[in-house]
Amino acid sequence: GEKVEQHESTLSVREGDSAVINCTYTDTASSYFPWYKQEAGKGLHFVIDIRSNVDRKQSQRLIVLLDKKAKRFSLHITATQPEDSAIYFCAAKNTGYQNFYFGKGTSLTVIP
Amino acid sequence: GGIITQTPKFLIGQEGQKLTLKCQQNFNHDTMYWYRQDSGKGLRLIYYSITENDLQKGDLSEGYDASREKKSSFSLTVTSAQKNEMAVFLCASSIDNSAETLYFGSGTRLTVL
Numbered sequence: 001g002e003k004v005e006q007h008e009s010t011l012s013v014r015e016g017d018s019a020v021i022n023c024t025y026t027d028t029a030s031s032y033f034p035w036y037k038q039e040a041g042k043g044l045h046f047v048i049d050i051r052s053n054v055d056r057k058q059s060q061r062l063i064v065l066l067d068k069k070a071k072r073f074s075l076h077i078t079a080t081q082p083e084d085s086a087i088y089f090c091a092a093k094n095t096g097y098q099n100f101y102f103g104k105g106t107s108l109t110v111i112p
Numbered sequence: 113g114g115i116i117t118q119t120p121k122f123l124i125g126q127e128g129q130k131l132t133l134k135c136q137q138n139f140n141h142d143t144m145y146w147y148r149q150d151s152g153k154g155l156r157l158i159y160y161s162i163t164e165n166d167l168q169k170g171d172l173s174e175g176y177d178a179s180r181e182k183k184s185s186f187s188l189t190v191t192s193a194q195k196n197e198m199a200v201f202l203c204a205s206s207i208d209n210s211a212e213t214l215y216f217g218s219g220t221r222l223t224v225l
Contacts, residue, residue, distance in 0.1 A: 043216030102154035
């Protein structure tokens with residue numbers, strides 16, 4: 001089955017700098033790649049996604065890049081703020097199936 | 113907006129005990145999921161349900177049962193708790209089985225003594 005590797009387990013950046021979280025996947029049939037944010041003591045909530053028909057998507061300060069050849073996708077958070085501090089999970093899904101495969105999570109700390 | 117409510121928030125059990133976790137959603141979503149979150153690991157799918165009375169096994173279904181008797185609720189039973197087990201169980205829902213955005217509850221933290 002699909003395996004999603006999330007490369008950074010922890011990441012610290014200074015407020016205003018950019019943060020980048022990288023994920024790789026194994027199944028070439030995966031075509032949908034969402035990112036979720038988990039704040040302390042809460043469930044995950046959706047932040048941004050990308051589908052395999054594009055290689056870049058931006059929503060305000062969040063940019064997702066997808067390199068299908070390398071089976072790699074990344075989340076870029078620009079102009080970071082302290083409230084961006086959380087655990088971020090990447091995931092991959094084959095649209096023909098129900099299961100999302102999640103990475104292990106990256107704990108991001110934004111230092112004021 | 114809607115909300116997913118998981119009860120209890122914290123569950124302490126004994127080895128071998130049968131334990132039930134409950135999840136309610138008021139989004140009127142068709143599809144519901146149970147994921148297990150272990151420290152340092154990604155979420156793993158235990159069971160999901162496309163609609164009322166439907167049950168589908170995920171990758172981690174062994175040792176668990178699930179029940180979807182109403183559209184709004186989805187319960188998960190640990191059939192025999194394992195000693196020293198610690199995990200967070202997350203319930204999620206989506207509009208239907210083709211929707212790709214999941215809405216999560218805040219989790220039930222299980223500790224087995």
